[in-house]
Amino acid sequence: MDVTTITAAYQSLKSVKDLLAAVFEAKVDAEAKPKILEAQAQLGEVQDTLFALREQLFQLQEERNQLKSELAASEAWLSKLNQYELSQASGGGIVYRYKGEPIHFACPSCINKQQIHILQDNRTISGKYRCTGCNSEFPIEPRRKVEPLPTQHHWPSEG
Template sequence: MDVASIASAYQGLKVAKDLLGAVFDAKVDAEAKPKVLEAMQKLGDAQDALFALREELFSLQEANNTLRQEVADSKFWQNKADQYELTKTAGEAVVYKFKGQPEHFACPSCFNTKAIHILQTNRTLSGKYRCTGCESEFPVEPQKKADPIRVDRGGTWP
């Protein structure tokens, strides 16, 4: 049963009730009056029940729409998430690695909140990469040794 059929059933009951009301107001013998009144009362109860049913149907449809949207969102995320796998990098960071190209890593903290943020290198000797979403840093590459020539140069010029 949908909203339209509930509405038409409600309308049908209203018409029947009005007809009975007209019968009641016309010349009806005393014996018939209580029966007409009882019938009108029952029609009124049926109207109330239909009204409540319509309200319930509305809220169920709303809940259904919300759930459909959630399922769609969930599938969308799952498709994205399936393109990554958890991995341990050369620098021993545990992050998500993209299975395709170009090769990149995604922040595991943001991943858990259903957001993909690609880690960007800090371009430092530490080998750390930074998440542009939560600003966390991860040792994606192993720590590099400083170039001894530059360090030994000190303040003197050749």
């Protein structure tokens, strides 16, 4: 059943009511008149019920459409999220790791907000990567070894 069906039923009832009104106006005996009035009143109640049902149905359909689009959005997000898995990077950070190629990591804080932001290498010796969304840093790679600076040679001055 949809809104159109209810509207059609509502229209039919209205026609019957109009017919009854016409009958009432015609020459009918006094005994029939109260029965016609009663029938009209009952039809009126049914009309009111149908009207309320139509409103309810309309509202339910609106809600259903809303839920459908929310479900679609949620499914889309889940399939995106499914491409990642929570893992510990070699630097110790717990982040989301992309299951495919190219290998990259996503920020767990942003994923909690249903956003995927790829962590970018800070290019520092700490091995930390930065989130492009919330600027958090995560230890992704082990600390890089610091290459000792070449020792300076002091030549004896010729002075």
